[in-house]
Amino acid sequence: GENVEQHPSTLSVQEGDSAVIKCTYSDSASNYFPWYKQELGKRPQLIIDIRSNVGEKKDQRIAVTLNKTAKHFSLHITETQPEDSAVYFCAASIGNFNKFYFGSGTKLNVKP
Amino acid sequence: DGGITQSPKYLFRKEGQNVTLSCEQNLNHDAMYWYRQDPGQGLRLIYYSQIVNDFQKGDIAEGYSVSREKKESFPLTVTSAQKNPTAFYLCASSSRRSGRLGNTDTQYFGPGTRLTVL
Numbered sequence: 001g002e003n004v005e006q007h008p009s010t011l012s013v014q015e016g017d018s019a020v021i022k023c024t025y026s027d028s029a030s031n032y033f034p035w036y037k038q039e040l041g042k043r044p045q046l047i048i049d050i051r052s053n054v055g056e057k058k059d060q061r062i063a064v065t066l067n068k069t070a071k072h073f074s075l076h077i078t079e080t081q082p083e084d085s086a087v088y089f090c091a092a093s094i095g096n097f098n099k100f101y102f103g104s105g106t107k108l109n110v111k112p
Numbered sequence: 113d114g115g116i117t118q119s120p121k122y123l124f125r126k127e128g129q130n131v132t133l134s135c136e137q138n139l140n141h142d143a144m145y146w147y148r149q150d151p152g153q154g155l156r157l158i159y160y161s162q163i164v165n166d167f168q169k170g171d172i173a174e175g176y177s178v179s180r181e182k183k184e185s186f187p188l189t190v191t192s193a194q195k196n197p198t199a200f201y202l203c204a205s206s207s208r209r210s211g212r213l214g215n216t217d218t219q220y221f222g223p224g225t226r227l228t229v230l
Contacts, residue, residue: 006154034218043202043221044155089154093217099170100145100219104154 002027004092006103014111019080021106023090024072030092033073034100035064038087047088048075080110115139116222118203123227125190125197133188133225135203143217144186145204148172149224155202161186190227201225 003026013019023033031052036044050057050064050073057064061080066073077084090103116137125131135144143162147155157170161180175194180186186205190197202224206217 032217036221041224043223046218046220049218099157099160100155102154102156105152 002101004101004103006090010107012109013080019077021075021088023103025092029094032093034091035075036089082110082112085110118222118225125229128192130191133201135186136184137205141205141207143206146188147202149200198229
């Protein structure tokens with residue numbers, strides 16, 4: 001089955017700096033890659049997603065890039081703010097099977 | 113997200129007891145999922161259902177059971193066979209979106225149930 005690896009497990013940045021979180025996947029059939037943000041004790045919230053027919057997608061300070069050849073995708077957060085502090089999860093899906101495979105999460109700490 | 117509800121928010125189980133976690137959605141989503149999250153870890157799939165009256169085991173189904181009698185509801189029972197059930201349980205649902213790349217679905221999560229074994 002699919003295996004998703006996520007790095008780093010923790011990331012600490014200064015407010016205003018950029019943060020990058022990387023994920024790799026193993027199954028070339030995966031075609032949908034969402035990113036979720038989870039605050040302590042809360043539900044994961046979808047923040048951005050990308051499908052395999054595009055290489056990059058941007059939404060204000062958040063962007064995701066996908067390299068299908070290398071089987072990796074990354075989350076980029078620019079101009080980080082303290083409220084960006086949370087755990088971020090990547091996931092991969094083969095679509096038709098409706099199963100998501102999640103990475104282990106990255107705890108982002110933005111220092112004011 | 114507001115269309116997916118889970119109850120209770122906190123649940124305590126005694127040894128040898130079965131407990132049922134509720135998940136309801138009013139989003140008209142076809143697929144529903146149950147995940148388990150342990151502290152500092154990612155989400156692991158317990159069961160999922162793509163359609164009413166049908167469900168499949170996920171990666172950690174042992175000690176759990178589900179039913180899908182209605183489109184809106186997907187309850188999870190944690191049985192006494194689950195030896196380490198203390199965790200945060202998340203329910204999710206998704207709609208089937210057909211496209212050129214096939215059916216790729218976005219999952220939306222409920223608020224979760226925190227289960228503790230006494």
